[in-house]
Amino acid sequence: MAGDRPVGVPASAHQLWDDGVNADSARPGDLWILSWDDEVLGVALIAAARDDFALAWPVTLPGEASFAPGLVIENSPLGIPVTLWPTRETGIGLHLLDRSLGRLLDANAIRPLAFALEDGEEPAFPAAPGSAWDEDNRAADRALVEHWSGLCFHLAGGENEMRLDSEKVLAAGGSSKSTAKLLGLPPQQLRPIWVGDAEIDHEQLVALAEDLGVDEVTLLQPDPLAGVVSRLAAPRFKRAIKARMAATRLNEAAVRGAARSEYTLAARDDANTADAIDRKLRDAIARAGRDQP
Structure with a gap:
């Protein structure tokens, strides 16, 4: 995974960046790497987590965009200051969550921070120097907004099938x-x-x-497997999906689609519990693309 490390990640945090921490679900306050097709799309703080999506605050690293209204968080799990963008909040599908880097903010600090910014009050963290209105920062701010707005509409595939x-x-x-x-x-x-x-x-x-x-x-x-497709988007399956991509050379959408098809062929499990569904999904992922040369 060394090829996807941004230059701002210090050597001391390379292993954390590559492997993440042991987390299979999104928790408010945690810092996550986002990816699709094994390409890093950004880093985000989870502001809120729902069953099928998360509210994300973009985070930029040293060497990337940093100016007000971004807030500087001096202590991050990576051991470097990062810039947090609460005012650039966007919703993202859980399928984009790759690996957690650990806790960036206490979950109880998120809502007060958002309310302070909405009300024009002084936030708990210092604003990055400069401003989005500065001529040199306008293009970077526009690119940041466009990128994260685009991620809001990113789909894992299978959501609108007929x-x-x-x-x-x-x-x-x-x-x-x-x-x-x-x-x-x-x-x-x-x-x-x-x-x-x-x-x-x-x-x-x-x-x-x-x-x-x-x-x-x-x-x-309605898709009779809509719930399964939604469950497959959970980050606990991302590592297995990426491993299957490497084994089959299929892209992520193809592996997810193949896993859905394999799920329909799995033996019936009358238990139909969450654990049983997850076992069937892991088995389906392991069989995805099995006919590939």
């Missing part, structure tokens, strides 16, 4: 046989689409809806 509801096709006068003929698919290829395990693409959906004389949306169902 799943056919075969009961609705039958109710509209269709059948599996007529659908297979219309779409030009043999039964073995239609089956995962018919039962909702695989996505139906837009052209197929349009053709089927036109043939049945109904609106496209009336033939769809």
Whole structure:
């Protein structure tokens, strides 16, 4: 992981940067490295954590952007001062959380700090010298805002897939046989689409809806594995996903998609507990891309 270390990370913190600390969930106040496709996208403080996303305050390291309204935090887990940007808060998907670097702020300090900045009061930490309004800083500030705003819309894949509801096709006068003929698919290829395990693409959906004389949306169902896809985004699976990427040379979206497909093939576990689902997900990740040469 040495290739993704920013120049501002001192040698004393190289191991921490490379390995992180033992944390499998996001906690307010912790400092996290964000990544996608094994590329570091930034460092952020977790301001709040939800089941499917986190509120993040960007953090920049020595050598990167640092000016007001950024706040200087002298003591960081990396052993260097960092600049915290509470006013640049953004929501991010949990799938971007790679590894924790440890605690940057006490969780109880986050809300008072945010309220102080909103109310124009003096924050508990000093502002970085200079200002976003300074001519030399405007471009850097704009780039910072654009980058983190973009991360807000970053998706892991699978969130908006279209799943056919075969009961609705039958109710509209269709059948599996007529659908297979219309779409030009043999039964073995239609089956995962018919039962909702695989996505139906837009052209197929349009053709089927036109043939049945109904609106496209009336033939769809919510993804039956939406909860699984959401759970797979948790940071506790990131290390295994990255290892599978290295083993298969697939990108991250492909590994996550393959893991979802492998999950549907796993043996049924009647326990259906969180631990059982996590075991199945880890097994599915380990099998993802198994047909790759």
